[in-house]
Amino acid sequence: MNGSEKTAQEYIDEIKRLSDLLAEKERSESEAMLFKELFPEIDKESIPDSVKAEADEKGLPLIAAYAIYERRKQLAVAAAEAQNRINAGRSSGSLGKSDNFGEALSIEQIRAMSPTEVRKHYKQIMKTLSNQ
DSSP states (O other), X not given: OHHHHHHHHHHHHHHHHHHHHHHHHHHHHHHHHHHHHHXXXXXXXXXXXXXXXXXXHHTOOHHHHHHHHHHHHHHXXXXXXXXXXXXXXXXXXXXXXXXXXXXXOOHHHHHHOOHHHHHHTHHHHHHHHHTO
16 A cells, blocks of 8 residues: 555656646746747847846846846947937037038037137137127
8 A cells, every 4th residue: 555655646746747847838938929029020049148147047037038138228228329419519519521610519619629620610610609
């Protein structure tokens, strides 16, 4: 009788293991379908290894780790664009060939110019100052 109890327990353990395996497979397929829905242009092969590693390290679903990765990229782009706007406001404009004297300069742009730039853009500076 002791031997049949052990066999029954082995069957119970095997059924539990297979049930867990089936549940994991269903979860994985569901996650893959959701990933494809949210990121249709991304193949699993093109996901950076750093994203996969972060998912493993933090115990995150791959879709969550990839969403975090995408958000970080968006934030980096937004920060770069914000910095470019700040830099553009501080810039004296293009230093290339520019005979466009119709554009007014800001006082900050004029102050930021070197003596050479002031000479080069003299007419534009005078026009700006006469409009003040």
